[in-house]
Amino acid sequence: MDNNSLGELWLCEAYHQWGNCFKIKQILHSEQSLYQRIEVILNEKLGKILVLDGSVMFSEKDEFIYHEMIVHVPLCTHPEPKDILVVGGGDGGAVREILKHQEVANIKVVELDSRVIEVCKKFFPNMGKVWESPKVKVENIDGLEFIQKCSKNQFDIIIVDGIDPIGYGAHLFEEEFYYHANRLLKEKGIFVQQTESPFYHFEWVCKIFGKIKKFFHFIAIYTIPMPTYPSGWWCFTIASNSLSNITIPIEAKGKHISKMCKYYNLDVHKSSFKLPNFLLEKLK
Ligand code: SPD
Numbered sequence: 001m002d003n004n005s006l007g008e009l010w011l012c013e014a015y016h017q018w019g020n021c022f023k024i025k026q027i028l029h030s031e032q033s034l035y036q037r038i039e040v041i042l043n044e045k046l047g048k049i050l051v052l053d054g055s056v057m058f059s060e061k062d063e064f065i066y067h068e069m070i071v072h073v074p075l076c077t078h079p080e081p082k083d084i085l086v087v088g089g090g091d092g093g094a095v096r097e098i099l100k101h102q103e104v105a106n107i108k109v110v111e112l113d114s115r116v117i118e119v120c121k122k123f124f125p126n127m128g129k130v131w132e133s134p135k136v137k138v139e140n141i142d143g144l145e146f147i148q149k150c151s152k153n154q155f156d157i158i159i160v161d162g163i164d165p166i167g168y169g170a171h172l173f174e175e176e177f178y179y180h181a182n183r184l185l186k187e188k189g190i191f192v193q194q195t196e197s198p199f200y201h202f203e204w205v206c207k208i209f210g211k212i213k214k215f216f217h218f219i220a221i222y223t224i225p226m227p228t229y230p231s232g233w234w235c236f237t238i239a240s241n242s243l244s245n246i247t248i249p250i251e252a253k254g255k256h257i258s259k260m261c262k263y264y265n266l267d268v269h270k271s272s273f274k275l276p277n278f279l280l281e282k283l284k
Helices: 063-075 093-098 114-123 125-132 143-149 167-173 175-184 202-213 251-258 266-271 277-283
Strands: 009-015 018-023 026-032 037-043 047-052 055-059 083-088 106-110 136-139 155-161 185-194 218-225 233-240
Touching: 009 055, 018 037, 018 055, 026 114, 037 114, 047 114, 055 063, 063 093, 063 155, 063 185, 063 218, 063 233, 063 251, 063 266, 083 093, 083 143, 083 167, 093 106, 093 125, 093 155, 114 125, 125 136, 143 167, 143 175, 155 175, 167 175, 167 202, 175 185, 175 202, 185 202, 202 218, 202 233, 202 277, 251 266
Parallel strands: 083 106, 083 155, 106 136, 155 185
Antiparallel strands: 009 018, 026 037, 037 047, 047 055, 185 233, 218 233
């Protein structure tokens, strides 16, 4: 956080030569947990913003885009998702969206840092109340450690809603993690992970795609506009071993879910898989 020449306080998330800045009206919370610096700041236009180790996780204004798309794309593609694993996701945003799917019976959330959950319960009650659902079970353990010890074929969907591939979350973007993720999925299972900005982190996007591809027969990337993330453009990588049609939603499900959404609908779902040439060329 920096003061500018006018004495205003700004949060600047810098990536080498680029960055995003947010004017801080108030710092609502700041602590060092066992794993990271957790901050909640208030911006007049964006509302409250959750920041982990200086990186914006979401703002109240645009989090719906990210959370609806990381969840409804896989869940509206799978014929009958019952058992869901969320790795990360301690803010509750993804779980809030999963709970819109009545057929889901169990949601296991593996969030390493219990303080993220507690801070979000306090400052983002719209997301934090999901933990009261009897379908939701939380374990505060590292994602890789969790999936290493799990027996195979347990989940219909695995959603990795983590931090960037640097620091303590980096191993969630490695081959060992993808090997176990694949092992844990049931038949028709779908894996999805937030995989950074196609513009700022092009090398990461391609590298991660290559690693996931080694373990799944079918793989695709879809993108969203994400105004508060670096470059404002973000992507998810989705993969499956037995569902060849991972880019095609089940129409009736998508239509039904879109009634409960601010961003997601069937056209958005389908068009999010349309990629520009510079990405297509690299992902062949
Ligand atoms: N650079 C920010 C990447 C953060 C992705 N995860 C956000 C978590 C929101 N539930």
